Amino acid sequence: MAAAPTKPSKIKPILMTAIKLLLAAALIVWILRQGALDLDKVKMTLSRWDFALALGVLSFLTLVFNTWRWLILLRSQGFNASFRQTLSLSFIGLFFNFAMPGGVGGDVVKGYYLTRDFPHQKMAAVVSVLMDRLIGFFVMLLAASMASLVFWDRLDHDPRLLGIALSTLGATSAFLLVLVLSLSRRLQIPLKRGVDRLKNFLGYEAFAKVYRALHAYRKHPKVVLQALALALVNQVLLVTFFALIAVAVGEGEFDHAVLWFCIPIGLVVQALPLAPAGVGVGQAAFFFLFEAALQRPTQVGTVGITVMQALQFALGLIGAIIYLRRGRRMPSAAELAATETVTGPASEADAKATGDA
Numbered sequence: 020m021a022a023a024p025t026k027p028s029k030i031k032p033i034l035m036t037a038i039k040l041l042l043a044a045a046l047i048v049w050i051l052r053q054g055a056l057d058l059d060k061v062k063m064t065l066s067r068w069d070f071a072l073a074l075g076v077l078s079f080l081t082l083v084f085n086t087w088r089w090l091i092l093l094r095s096q097g098f099n100a101s102f103r104q105t106l107s108l109s110f111i112g113l114f115f116n117f118a119m120p121g122g123v124g125g126d127v128v129k130g131y132y133l134t135r136d137f138p139h140q141k142m143a144a145v146v147s148v149l150m151d152r153l154i155g156f157f158v159m160l161l162a163a164s165m166a167s168l169v170f171w172d173r174l175d176h177d178p179r180l181l182g183i184a185l186s187t188l189g190a191t192s193a194f195l196l197v198l199v200l201s202l203s204r205r206l207q208i209p210l211k212r213g214v215d216r217l218k219n220f221l222g223y224e225a226f227a228k229v230y231r232a233l234h235a236y237r238k239h240p241k242v243v244l245q246a247l248a249l250a251l252v253n254q255v256l257l258v259t260f261f262a263l264i265a266v267a268v269g270e271g272e273f274d275h276a277v278l279w280f281c282i283p284i285g286l287v288v289q290a291l292p293l294a295p296a297g298v299g300v301g302q303a304a305f306f307f308l309f310e311a312a313l314q315r316p317t318q319v320g321t322v323g324i325t326v327m328q329a330l331q332f333a334l335g336l337i338g339a340i341i342y343l344r345r346g347r348r349m350p351s352a353a354e355l356a357a358t359e360t361v362t363g364p365a366s367e368a369d370a371k372a373t374g375d376a
Contacts, residue, residue, distance in 0.1 A: 046299030056321040088249040114338030158250035159283035166279035264323035281308040
């Protein structure tokens with residue numbers, strides 16, 4: 020008699036959620052005790068209607084450009100999706116960044132609901148989410164790499180910053196190489212053979228997912244370039260956001276090279292699935308990066324990321340309303356796990372930058 024399939028334990032996800040919540044709380048308490056985050060300045064920034072309106076518009080525009088980027092990737096794969104439909108899914112994904120802190124990110128939920136809207140294009144739907152994430156991630160690395168070259172003569176005072184800059188340049192070069200090879204038609208057969216030979220190496224699954232996502236768009240290089248351009252627009256919006264924060268906290272004279280270097284790297288660190296929506300992790304990353312780069316105390320990084328998270332939470336509430344009005348069924352853990360198998364861990368750096376990367 021065949022043994023009944025065992026149900027996945029509910030204790031582990033609950034325990035992981037509790038650990039992440041505790042980590043977020045511990046990091047916030049540590050940042051506050053260091054004096055690195057002035058909550059009065061956060062409150063002051065959000066209470067001034069001019070700053071709150073400008074920062075809110077920038078946050079919304081970032082979400083809009085992310086949605087536009089995802090939409091052109093979808094349409095290139097034959098999806099008859101509308102901007103309104105994809106924007107609704109982006110709002111829902113942003114809501115689930117906060118509502119499901121146990122490791123399931125908004126991109127995974129967004130991919131799941133897209134597969135329900137287009138049941139005959141499930142794999143293409145999930146790959147589009149992964150491709151959108153990869154492009155956002157690559158442009159963040161590229162922006163940080165370019166800034167590190169401009170900022171290089173001011174990094175040598177701290178070997179940690181030099182190490183970060185070199186690692187970023189290396190990752191950007193590697194990603195660019197994979198992007199070019201994946202989109203090349205002539206190199207597909209030898210490249211596929213090379214990828215197959217890596218099956219026994221650590222990290223093969225992640226590399227294979229990246230290759231498959233990029234390979235799916237090899238016939239649409241113009242679409243990829245358009246998506247890259249939209250991701251760059253998002254970086255400009257993010258730098259503008261933090262430049263306004265600098266004015267709001269009384270640090271208006273700010274080196275923009277620092278912003279271009281610190282913001283993308285900080286958002287990549289924040290996207291690590293260590294805490295709900297990166298709360299606490301983002302504050303710690305921005306605290307280190309900004310103070311190490313400037314060699315002086317500053318509130319721009321920590322206040323900026325805290326205000327950004329607050330505005331993302333507000334936009335996520337819109338996603339909650341859309342979710343409830345649509346009467347969406349909450350996906351099961353097994354369904355989300357199946358989606359996450361294709362998209363990878365719910366780290367979504369670009370997602371949390373807008374939110375959605």
